[in-house]
Amino acid sequence: MNNDSTERIVVAMTAWIAAAPPGARVPSNRALTGEFGASPVTVQNAMRQLAGRGLVESRPGVGTFVRAARTNRAVDYGWQTAALGALPWRPGALSAAQRSVAPDTIALHSGYPARELLPERLVRAALARAARTDVAMTRSPAAGAPGLQAWFAAELAAVTPPGVTPATARDVIVIAGSQSGLSSIFRALVGPGQPMLIESPSYWGAILAAEQAGVTLVPVPTGPTGPDPDAVERAFQDTGARAFYAQPTFANPSGGQWPEETGLAVLESVRRHGAFLIEDDWAHDLAIDTEPRPLAALDGDGHVIYLRSLTKSVSPSLRVAAVIARGPARDRILADRSAESMYISGLLQAATLDVVTQPGWRTHLRGLRPRLRARRDRLVASLAEHAPTVHLGFVPAGGLNLWGRLPDGTDAAQVVRSCESRGLIIADGAEWFPAEPAGSFIRLNYSGEDADRFEEAARILGEVLADERA
Structure with missing residues (x-):
């Protein structure tokens, strides 16, 4: 399958569907094959994607048509309040480490290593x-x-x-x-x-x-x-x-x-x-x-x-x-x-x-150590230069994270929010305490996708902390 050709047809047909009235008949696969100069398989794959997105619907023996937009009514889930009762534990919101973020942000919050660090x-x-x-x-x-x-x-x-x-x-x-x-x-x-x-x-x-x-x-x-x-x-x-x-x-x-x-x-x-x-x-x-x-x-x-x-x-x-x-x-x-x-x-x-x-597994683990070390040391150095008020206490000998203490009196949750507004996602350390936090902490993952942006991340964090003290 030619993915480029499939995507070209999907983009073109999405624009055509947007301008067409609901229920309009979509040109046949044979017609689209000739119009785009693509193979029948490529056209079929494109139509399958459009159907998967809910843009068209196929009626066997009749043809393919632009799907009519559904009218959504407001749904009241208030009845569940009585059925569920009071929460027996804290609300099941996602942890900061589980959040999905926009692709242009600097993500130091995740609990997982970058794909390039995996076998x-x-x-x-x-x-x-x-x-x-x-x-x-x-x-x-x-x-x-x-x-x-x-x-x-x-x-x-x-x-x-x-x-x-x-x-x-x-x-x-x-x-x-x-x-x-x-x-x-x-x-x-x-x-x-x-x-x-x-x-x-x-x-x-x-x-x-x-x-x-x-x-x-x-x-x-x-x-x-x-x-x-x-x-x-x-x-x-x-x-x-x-x-x-x-x-x-x-x-x-x-x-x-x-x-x-x-x-x-x-x-x-x-x-x-x-x-x-x-x-x-x-x-x-x-x-x-x-x-x-x-x-x-x-x-x-x-x-x-x-x-x-x-x-x-x-x-x-x-x-x-x-x-x-x-x-x-x-x-x-x-x-x-x-x-x-x-x-x-x-x-x-x-x-x-x-x-x-596999023999390659041990080879992978041997190569992983220096790569993690380089990332860890780079983030440590970046924090020392651009966010010196973040106290690390020690450099971990393994794992994926740095654990930083913020200056006394700092509102860690506000720091996290301010960093996010500037495109940096970090994790509030309060999540890791089973009772009241012993101070203001943040967790920074040095194994994620954004190693080339550690200096920028530290600069943002340093600026936010400076603003908090001002």
Whole structure:
């Protein structure tokens, strides 16, 4: 198919339709073929696009006609107020990280890497190969494709020290992104009205999932090197919580990483209280200056519920992750996931396994580090030059984001709005706090599409902050 020819016909016919009265007969495909000098297939594709846009309608045996404009009446949804009742959690508005924005803006708000940082060739080839196999037409097991289960287990077993029982494929539940896994874990292991410790700040999606599950969040302050283990111990003692959600490796939003001693101390506290550590390893493949150190590798007794996501490193479209859990906890999580979604697309699982078992996958990850480092350092330098009042505190050793504190007294929400009015989209840090924010913060993604505009972005942010102080 000639896409240029198809688009030329679509543009010309759209203009013709705009000038034609509703119900007017559209010239036949044969007439259009002669008029535009295009092939019949090209004309058919163009007409198919016009029908898809609702501009024309085909009447079999009669012809194709300009569709009459529909008259929309005002619809009153007020009845839903009584049916739905009061909100049991915060309104389900999109997070700043999920917003779609105009193409000419500078977008530093997203939680995803630019397309050029993904293994596109591997993904496309894997999808094509998977489509030619039986998985394209069959149902996959509830816990996931055995080959992908084995891969996730082997990844964790490879860093498990001697003396610790390694995870097996049976311990793995393949899920459609870590967000669905969080929801199931919170429902299955914590439950409505029960307390759960959570780092503050922490991933906004985990906060939302916990609220939707009715879980009572207990914030524990955290920083570049994680929480104070003594604070974690006190929180367990004071609340009787049986779970702690955390991101020890390249936390979202700050990019912080727990030192080994912090991880060991927290893990010991978890064991002492007979609790679970829900370890969200979302950025495992996004290391820059250090290596990821999953705490799950140090646990053979089922205290750590481990999430490993491939969404940010393989492709957001595949959206495959895994929960690794042991004992009855694993069975409860699987039961919840099965009730929620029954099973995950075998086609997507097969393509994901294809990607991560290709030699090119490791080559891609090795090349990703310097590219992320260059972007991170460029944004850090741009902020230092043009927006020096944004305090970073530290430069993250991995992940996708910078976490900046604004001058005391600054209205972060107003800064975000003012930046947007000037064409810069950033994220208000308030979303990442399970309670009141500890200050005014913003999150900036250095892995997005706009690396060439970091200096411009920092200049806009600096000007907005200067205006706020004036």
